[in-house]
Amino acid sequence: MTQQSTEPRTTAEDAGDGSRQPAGRSWLDRYFHISDRGSTLARETRGGITTFMAMCYILLLNPVILGSVQDVQKHGLDHSALVTATALGAAVCTLLMGFIGKVPLALAAGLNVSAALTTQVVPHMTWPQAMGMCVMYGVVICLLVVTGLREMVMNAIPLALKHAITMGIGMFVALLGLVKAGFVGKGAGGPVTLGSDLSGHLVGWPVLFFCITLLLIFMLQARKVPGAILIGIVVGSALAIGATKLGGLTAKDWGGAPPTLDGNAVSMPDFGLFGHVEFGGWGSIGALSVTMIVFTLVLAGFFDAMATIIGVGTEAKLADDKGRMPGLSKALFVDGAGGAIGGLTGSSGQTVFIESASGVGEGARTGLSSVITGLLFAACLFFTPVTQLVPAQVAAAALVVIGSMMMSVAGHVDWSDRATSIPVFLTVALMPFTYQITTGVGAGVIAYTAIKAAQGKWREIGAFMWVLTGIFLVYFSLHPIEQWLGVR
Known part of the structure; x- marks a missing residue:
């Protein structure tokens, strides 16, 4: 028999997962379960700031992607309005993830969705109609969540594959960081090469600051210094700003805007794209083409987010021994709603960002870190120029660090079993x-x-894995299927 505590309890709080929490803690701790997940207010704040610094590049990159093309009526999108839309979409969705999902996941305009809009959607319709597509795919994903299908799919994936997804995302994140930093690029005689100018050599000051930041973070981590990633980014940014000011580095040296704050730090938001959504009027391309476009967007939003949530959730130690996370359905719903919110704001579909792992690396375990990140994105509605203080190359170092950390689950895979290892x-x-x-x-x-x-x-596979297999077979065969149906 276990001994019962004789300490009186006057009140208790429901943790949201069926457990009961003793009173006496702050409402912030009780609401976000900070102590329950072994975190602290300082870690959550640090993690939220780190995640923002690692993904604030989206405020610069997404407007460039969406603003680079004109729709079928030769209309383009205003750059300042795109910056506001990008910041607004990220702020709203990340805050919702923090308060509702209560997990350390940040959302912003998905680059895969933005790329699909510019290459596959906008050439055939207007921008308001394209944003309507985002709303449609977001609603579809929300319906999948409400019916329980999306969570069933995630829970049906075998644990070994969940570990594989975590490691794969780690490798992807590391490569993403190396590419963003200009450490590697497309090669002349092979897929990639050292450097971004096909020379096979590291070239330019930005790569140097990336290397310094990366080594500094690794050294601080080896010495178990709290806040290693954030410290590294701050030091790297300070060195980059100092070199730009003292060394006379220009936009040409940085391959874009240098890390300086010239002029006014405050900029008023431009909500010119908000609510510009249109449904219907697709007669020129047909209902079948519209269906295929929505199907493509749903697949990209569904499985990219699923893989990211699994990877970041595992790294944050929120998943159980079968790879399942508490409160998963809420997080999935917010992610699905991000598609619709992104369409309404005019910034393209919002999705969970893998850069959230950088905040997890700093100790973030709860939705409070997402609230911090969301508030910083909201501040960027008025302080967009300040985001230029963190060079993309310096922030990219955090991605490489996180990639190395996510590979640690390799020890849980039975590599001797070919049915698993392949x-x-x-x-x-x-x-x-x-x-x-x-x-x-x-x-x-x-x-x-x-x-x-x-x-x-056969029985070990499970019904949902068979369904997933069929969906992915269609996904990989999408091009010939579209040709056969006469869509292309």
Whole structure:
């Protein structure tokens, strides 16, 4: 018999997961379960700031992507309005994830969605209609969450594949950081090469600051210094600003805006794109083309976010021994709603960002860190010029560090079992090699099902894995299917 505590309890709070918490803690601690998850207010704040610094580049990059093309009526999007829309979408969705999902995940305009809009959607319709597509795919994903299908899919994936997704995202994040820093680039005689100018050598000051920041973070981590990633980013940014001021570095040296704050730090927001959404009027491309576009956006939003949530949740130690997370359905719903919110704000569909892992690396475990990140994005509605103080190359160092940390789950994989190791290998390898998270997930799912079927272990596969396999077979065959149906 266990001894019962004789200490009186006057009140108790529901933790949201069925447990009861003793009173006496602050409302902030009780609401976000900070102590329950082994975190502190300082860690959550530090994690939220770090995540923002790692992903604030989206305020510069997304307007460039969306503003680079004109729609079918030769209309473009205003740059200042795009910056406001990007900041607004990220702020609203990240705050919702913090307060409702209560997990350390930040959202912003998905670059895969933005790229799909500019290459596959806008050439055939107007920008308001394209944003309507974002609203439609967001609603579809929310319906999948409400019906429980999305969480069932995530829980149906075998634990080994979940570990593979974590490692694959780690490799993808590391490569993403190396590319953003200009440490590697497209090669002349091969897929990639050292440096971004095809020379096979590291060139330029920005790469130097990336290397300094990366080594500094690694050294601080080795000495178990709290806040290693944030300290590294701050020091790296300070060195970059100092070199720009004293060394006379220009935009040409940085390949873009240098890390300086010239002129007024305050800028008023431009809400000119808010609410510019249109449904219908797709007669020129047909209902079948619209269906295929929505299907493509749903697949990208569904599985990229699923993989990211699994990866970051595992790294944050929020997943149980079967890879399942508490409060998963709420997080998935907010992520799905991000598609619709992004369309309404005019910034394209919002999705969970893998850069959230940088905040987790700083100790973030709760939604409070997401609230901090969301508030910083909200502040950028008025202080957008301040975001230029953190060079993208310096922030990219955090991605490489997080990539190395996410590889630690490799020890949980039974590499001697070929039925496990082959799907894991394909998942891990194809994410960075193809530069697409969804491709790695799909390859791993198909390989797992095929190998288990070849072994005669049909029951181990599970119904949802068979469904996923069918979906990914359609995904990989989408181009010939569209040609066969006459869509292309």
